Amino acid sequence: MANTPQSKKRARQNERRFAVNKARRSRIRTFLRKVEEAIASGDQDAAVNALRAAQPELMRGVSKGLVHKNTAARKMSRLSSRVKAIA
Structure with a gap:
């Protein structure tokens, strides 16, 4: 458990960031x-x-640091090739 004021604040910030990141994901x-x-x-x-x-x-x-740039590029590439294959 957080003891110092700084660590308590960091714990609060981490909770908020986690909630925001979870919603974005x-x-x-x-x-x-x-x-x-x-x-x-x-x-x-x-x-x-x-x-x-x-x-x-x-x-x-990617810009928010949630997904790595190459991961996003790979996902977009694979999805776009699958969409093209429908035709």
């Missing part, structure tokens, strides 16, 4: 799941639109 996963569902349904228009909506969300996670 969940939001990113939701956008990626929408792309996956559109791909599974075979609807290319919906998949393209979902991918366009997911990309800035994923990149926002």
Whole structure:
């Protein structure tokens, strides 16, 4: 347990950051799941639109330090190739 005032403050800050990061991570996963569902349904228009909506969300996670840049690039690359394959 935190004893010093500084460590108590850090514990409070960590709780807040954890809540914010958890919400962001969940939001990113939701956008990626929408792309996956559109791909599974075979609807290319919906998949393209979902991918366009997911990309800035994923990149926002990169800029916030939630996702590594290469991880985001890999996810976008794999999803976009799967969307192209629908046609």
